[in-house]
Amino acid sequence: MYVKIWQDTHFDTIDYNEKVEKAIAKLKQGSENLIIIRRDGTLYNLLTQGDLPILDTMDPSKSLLEVLDPTDNFLFDDDLLEDALLLMMDSKIKVVPVVDIELYPVGIFGFFQVLKAFKTISAMDESGTRAIIIISDSPGELNKVLNVFALKKINVLSLMTAKISKDKRMVSLKLGITDINYVSDILDEQNIEYEGVYEEKGGQEN
Numbered sequence: 001m002y003v004k005i006w007q008d009t010h011f012d013t014i015d016y017n018e019k020v021e022k023a024i025a026k027l028k029q030g031s032e033n034l035i036i037i038r039r040d041g042t043l044y045n046l047l048t049q050g051d052l053p054i055l056d057t058m059d060p061s062k063s064l065l066e067v068l069d070p071t072d073n074f075l076f077d078d079d080l081l082e083d084a085l086l087l088m089m090d091s092k093i094k095v096v097p098v099v100d101i102e103l104y105p106v107g108i109f110g111f112f113q114v115l116k117a118f119k120t121i122s123a124m125d126e127s128g129t130r131a132i133i134i135i136s137d138s139p140g141e142l143n144k145v146l147n148v149f150a151l152k153k154i155n156v157l158s159l160m161t162a163k164i165s166k167d168k169r170m171v172s173l174k175l176g177i178t179d180i181n182y183v184s185d186i187l188d189e190q191n192i193e194y195e196g197v198y199e200e201k202g203g204q205e206n
Contacts, residue, residue, distance in 0.1 A: 003078070003098055004098070006109070006117045007077065007107030011097075011105065012033070012035070019061060024055050027052055042103040043070075043074055046108075075096055075099070075109055084114070123174040123202075124202065128176050129175045129178060129183045129199055130174050130197070131194055131196075131197050131198075132196045132198075136169070137166075148186060155176035155177075
């Protein structure tokens with residue numbers, strides 16, 4: 001899954017030759033994220049509301065180029081979601097700019113975009129049934145479960161797994177059916193271990 005699917009394309013820009021005081025003014029006037037650009041329009045750095053306390057300590061008459069270094073923390077729009085998570089965790093920053101292959105800013109990716117991505121990947125917007133299943137952590141075990149639902153003509157909307165012990169893995173399956181009793185019966189008939197089966201009504205974003 002690519003960053004560009006969930007990046008926020010609404011952002012303000014400011015030239016790196018502009019004064020610190022102008023950047024402060026733009027942030028205080030409501031700019032949530034302010035991308036600093038070079039003269040050619042490519043990325044230089046990023047300022048957020050969280051940077052205001054630091055900016056307030058700087059000489060307001062100096063240019064942004066004088067007080068800030070170019071950032072190394074950015075994403076390409078064709079980077080994977082996993083790349084974004086690793087960058088944000090390793091650098092301990094909550095928001096990073098997104099650029100195209102020529103380093104022109106095309107978006108912002110932050111914690112809120114991570115939540116939106118999880119919502120999509122987990123199929124929370126779609127009506128169906130979520131089954132929390134426990135399988136052995138060995139080759140072929142997950143495929144057996146998927147084949148059961150394939151034979152029943154039940155679509156899998158989302159699949160996520162997590163290792164919970166040395167030899168066990170928890171599987172969260174979102175199925176394209178809203179009959180939780182039918183899903184429970186299938187799991188029981190096939191002797192598939194599960195912790196819960198829940199109906200999810202979903203809800204599309206406005």
